[in-house]
Amino acid sequence: MPYNEILALACIGSFFVLLFVGVPVALTLAISGFVFGWLGFGTGLFNLLPARIYGVTANYTLIAIPLFVFMGVMLEKSRMADELMEVIGYLAGGLRGGMGLGIVLVGMLMGATTGIVGATIVTLGLLTLPTLLKRGYDTQLSCGAICASGTLGQLIPPSTILILLADIMGQSVGTLFAAAVFPGLLLTGILGAYILLVGVFKPAMVPPIPLAERQALPRRELWMKTLKVGLPPIALVLAVLGSIIGGVAAPTEAASMGAVGSILVAAVAGRLSMKTLVDVVNSTARITAMMFFILICSQVFALSFRGLGGERIVHDAFAMVPGGATGMLVFMLAIIFVLGFFIEWIEISYIVVPMFLPLMLADGVDVVWAASLIAVVLQTSFLTPPFGWALFYLRGVAPPEVSTLDIYKGVVPFIALQLVALLLVFCFPGIATWLPAAIGW
Amino acid sequence: MSDRLENWARGLDVIVELSGRIAAWTGLALVLVMAGNVIARYFLHIGSVATQELEWHLMAPLTLLCIAYTIKHDGHVRVDIFYSSLPEIARRVIDLFSALCALALAILIVKISMPYVLQSYRIGEGSPDPGGLPYRWIIKAMIPAGFALFGVQSLASVLRALKPFFGGSDGLKTASINAV
Amino acid sequence: QQTFSWKMTNAYGPGAPFYVTGPGSPTYFCELVKQMSGGRLTIQHFAAGELIPALEGFDACSAGTVEMNAANSYFWAGKVPAAQFFTTVPFGLNFQGHNAWIYHGGGLALWEELYKPFNLVPMPMGNTGVQMTGWFRKPIEKIEDFKGLKMRIPGLAGKVYAQLGVDVKLLPGGEIFPALERGVIDAAEFVGPYQDRRLGLQKAAKYYYTTGWHEPNNVTELTINQTAWDSLPDDLKAVVRTAAAACNTISHTWCEATNAEALDDLVKNQGVIAGPLPKDVVEGLRAATKKTLDGLAASDPKIKKVYDAFLAFKEKHDKWAGVSEAVFQEQIRTDGV
Numbered sequence A: 001m002p003y004n005e006i007l008a009l010a011c012i013g014s015f016f017v018l019l020f021v022g023v024p025v026a027l028t029l030a031i032s033g034f035v036f037g038w039l040g041f042g043t044g045l046f047n048l049l050p051a052r053i054y055g056v057t058a059n060y061t062l063i064a065i066p067l068f069v070f071m072g073v074m075l076e077k078s079r080m081a082d083e084l085m086e087v088i089g090y091l092a093g094g095l096r097g098g099m100g101l102g103i104v105l106v107g108m109l110m111g112a113t114t115g116i117v118g119a120t121i122v123t124l125g126l127l128t129l130p131t132l133l134k135r136g137y138d139t140q141l142s143c144g145a146i147c148a149s150g151t152l153g154q155l156i157p158p159s160t161i162l163i164l165l166a167d168i169m170g171q172s173v174g175t176l177f178a179a180a181v182f183p184g185l186l187l188t189g190i191l192g193a194y195i196l197l198v199g200v201f202k203p204a205m206v207p208p209i210p211l212a213e214r215q216a217l218p219r220r221e222l223w224m225k226t227l228k229v230g231l232p233p234i235a236l237v238l239a240v241l242g243s244i245i246g247g248v249a250a251p252t253e254a255a256s257m258g259a260v261g262s263i264l265v266a267a268v269a270g271r272l273s274m275k276t277l278v279d280v281v282n283s284t285a286r287i288t289a290m291m292f293f294i295l296i297c298s299q300v301f302a303l304s305f306r307g308l309g310g311e312r313i314v315h316d317a318f319a320m321v322p323g324g325a326t327g328m329l330v331f332m333l334a335i336i337f338v339l340g341f342f343i344e345w346i347e348i349s350y351i352v353v354p355m356f357l358p359l360m361l362a363d364g365v366d367v368v369w370a371a372s373l374i375a376v377v378l379q380t381s382f383l384t385p386p387f388g389w390a391l392f393y394l395r396g397v398a399p400p401e402v403s404t405l406d407i408y409k410g411v412v413p414f415i416a417l418q419l420v421a422l423l424l425v426f427c428f429p430g431i432a433t434w435l436p437a438a439i440g441w
Numbered sequence B: 001m002s003d004r005l006e007n008w009a010r011g012l013d014v015i016v017e018l019s020g021r022i023a024a025w026t027g028l029a030l031v032l033v034m035a036g037n038v039i040a041r042y043f044l045h046i047g048s049v050a051t052q053e054l055e056w057h058l059m060a061p062l063t064l065l066c067i068a069y070t071i072k073h074d075g076h077v078r079v080d081i082f083y084s085s086l087p088e089i090a091r092r093v094i095d096l097f098s099a100l101c102a103l104a105l106a107i108l109i110v111k112i113s114m115p116y117v118l119q120s121y122r123i124g125e126g127s128p129d130p131g132g133l134p135y136r137w138i139i140k141a142m143i144p145a146g147f148a149l150f151g152v153q154s155l156a157s158v159l160r161a162l163k164p165f166f167g168g169s170d171g172l173k174t175a176s177i178n179a180v
Numbered sequence C: 001q002q003t004f005s006w007k008m009t010n011a012y013g014p015g016a017p018f019y020v021t022g023p024g025s026p027t028y029f030c031e032l033v034k035q036m037s038g039g040r041l042t043i044q045h046f047a048a049g050e051l052i053p054a055l056e057g058f059d060a061c062s063a064g065t066v067e068m069n070a071a072n073s074y075f076w077a078g079k080v081p082a083a084q085f086f087t088t089v090p091f092g093l094n095f096q097g098h099n100a101w102i103y104h105g106g107g108l109a110l111w112e113e114l115y116k117p118f119n120l121v122p123m124p125m126g127n128t129g130v131q132m133t134g135w136f137r138k139p140i141e142k143i144e145d146f147k148g149l150k151m152r153i154p155g156l157a158g159k160v161y162a163q164l165g166v167d168v169k170l171l172p173g174g175e176i177f178p179a180l181e182r183g184v185i186d187a188a189e190f191v192g193p194y195q196d197r198r199l200g201l202q203k204a205a206k207y208y209y210t211t212g213w214h215e216p217n218n219v220t221e222l223t224i225n226q227t228a229w230d231s232l233p234d235d236l237k238a239v240v241r242t243a244a245a246a247c248n249t250i251s252h253t254w255c256e257a258t259n260a261e262a263l264d265d266l267v268k269n270q271g272v273i274a275g276p277l278p279k280d281v282v283e284g285l286r287a288a289t290k291k292t293l294d295g296l297a298a299s300d301p302k303i304k305k306v307y308d309a310f311l312a313f314k315e316k317h318d319k320w321a322g323v324s325e326a327v328f329q330e331q332i333r334t335d336g337v
């Protein structure tokens, strides 16, 4: 193995070591990137770093991050939605796992408004995790459910994964958006069903609100509460979705409708004081900068990985591609899944997809179907530890009593569920290919 | 000695806190500008290239100038699986190591990004779109500015991480970190 | 013999036909150079995002961190305003005329002079030929129809449309389709039938106007870091020049072939209504373009120098085209019969 490829592997190795001894994630990425990049190619390529950092901070689609974070923080700080989970719990009555189901549904709705995972995770984490813990939900299950529900948005359109895949695979964005709708809903259903099953077999992990408390709350008061805490978030989600569907705003712009809507909703509810606004502004800046700092430092890592020819390791594996369309597809999805543990989805897409695309075309594989499969696997990369964006973002906003290990362990069953969804789409291609054909996209 | 370290660190804190709190308002500006663009286009059928560009221009100060401020408020995300069970001395060493690395990172990025900014300044780079915003170097200058602030914050962290080694009280933070 | 191992960045993303892959594309160029030089010059190609973001190649190549970059010169309008004329000029020249200007009418020398301060050597290495006006959700019948129209249209053409009352919207490639489909924008410009079909724009808007008044041709530029270029022996320089010129022809003819097939498919199978803009609309656009270009030339002596040189050449060439190509198109060519 050439010297540089060994360095590329060492770069990933040192990333893990530093990460696990507790060096902050962002620094871990920057340190291993700089050290091994410098050993491999000296200082030259690092001159490209400012261009990459600028590319992150001037990235149009990433504007959705501060906008959605603003919306979520406004809901939280103005205490408009802090009882949201409680009310869902009351409404679910004696149903075990009712609040967990609520998370999945909120995740799906938010996913339909944005293609950026971080924004959904942060909002869900802020609004739901404290209540779930207070109500005795299993910590690991709560974290896993939030991470999995938050990443639903990468499958449910609009989605940055689908936009990039459309670009690389030469498909129309519209076709891939349509193709991902049913896989997205399928996965939503699987997540929901899983949480209900946990309620059946491990009731202690997802307890309902105690009967006494439920009986103490008069029906009328519950409906009032439902209206009060349910209306604002639903109104905001509808504002975002409605402005996309109604042709008012393009997907990224639509996020601003939610953010500005949250100011209006808070003002109308009489919850908007100067202090609240200052709190929201500061908190939004901190969460946004936290996310971007990791993104920026990951540029050092990605640049080094590329500069060291890390993609050649994948190319070497490529030599083992089995014959036949099915074998080739399975092999590709497996590579993408494994890479998801170590590097982020954008790099994976750039490295793997162009390699396999000619093979897919030659073998007559339905590219739309293949893109949907790839999207499902790429989505799991947000969840697979140790390098999982969803995990880092939830870590950033989770209360201190939640440990990283809780998050890491919590996502494991949900990764398995995503593989179940993958298997279903693989065995029944119609789940992906039917809708685009039916609506002529 | 340990008191003196703390005093110096506090002086640096002021710079970071103040700049962060000011830059944070670009987030609200971003919300208003983008929503304003959508509303003006849909209802009034007017729009401008400049205000559309302003949307992502506001991202640079928000994301870069607030990094130091975020870190100051314990905004580092870290994996605490082993960290929290390590002996205190090991955690102190890791903290000092992290702080020194952060300082080195800040210096490195400032150094690498200056020529990038200066090139843009020298040629008077503006928007490629007619009617777009001029002075693109200002947006690019947020990179060294943000990392200079991050350097100031990292220096404060180094001073604080040194404290226990000079007999000061424990500067150790909780293992888990909450950015909010 | 000394061997060279270079890097080329590209302003377009992985997989983009013509801009990244396919006959005459930059990856084709890299392969061609490797073969022609017997492996003495190998160029590793990086699509946008792989090494640096799409529009950072100019600076990276100028600094010498990468040796080559593939792009369109009008991307650098914010850095070198006069550069945009080398990609195309609205109401300017088509493939034959524009290349005649660059290769034999003094265009290349002006281009080289313009890039010299940036330590860059430019040359053409591809051309889409004439592009399309764009996709419209409603038909354009008169110049007033542009008033209040929301259109995704970058660059100089955007400024021309803005004068006619168009509300210019900037959008990244991935958001064009959803925005056009939902009516956030009423119209969008992209490339030509083959590329546009790939984006699925025919499913969002039905009226497809021709021809690309704003881009009568479109040059893919190759920029080479001057220091790296100077280090090449003469025979390898000739290899690079020849490969670039070959790609210029191969890419253009490839577009001619694929666009013919794609437009036919769009019209016959996908319900697209393709046709020219009404004559007075074109005249309105011509007047607005002249105003825009004159204003641009007055703003900067470097632009004026290039613009004047271009106009002088165009005048001569138009005369020849008038008695050769125009007559061919009117009298000799049969209309798909």
Ligand code: NA
Binding pocket: A110, A111, A112, A113, A114, A115, A116, A152, A153, A154, A155, A156, A157, A158, A159
């Ligand atoms: Na989504």
Ligand code: NA
Binding pocket: A340, A341, A342, A380, A381, A382, A383, A384, A385, A386, A387, A388, A389
């Ligand atoms: Na992962």
